[in-house]
Amino acid sequence: MPNPFLGVRIPPELHEALMAKVTTTGQSKSDIVIQALSAYLGIATQHQKLEDLETRLSTLELKLEQLTHQVEN
Template sequence: MVKPQIVVRLPLHLLEKLNNYAQKTGTSKTDVVVGALAQYLGCAETVPLNQRLAELEFKVAAIEEKVN
């Protein structure tokens, strides 16, 4: 299935955060952006399960780091 493409210009600080988040969670930047848009637009249930799981794992790790 062919997916349409868009071009977005990001401020450098957002690009750095996107790169770091994608690397830490092991997901692609595309999946992170699609997931963020889906959540922002109120259709987060359309985000693939593996991406939602990676996001939860990242959040749990951050919480564990704060607790320790």
């Protein structure tokens, strides 16, 4: 099932800021709006969930390395 379509009218200054973000990041307008709406509504995107998991995994790996080093010494 395709994602639902949402059309909205926005003020010119918001459109200019959106287009500047598109230019600087290379992201699509849809991706930027989805990220902004997700953040506003407090809903984590799949990308955000993956980043959070990667951060947690890195932290655990570092702690494991520190513990291993302590045991060896």
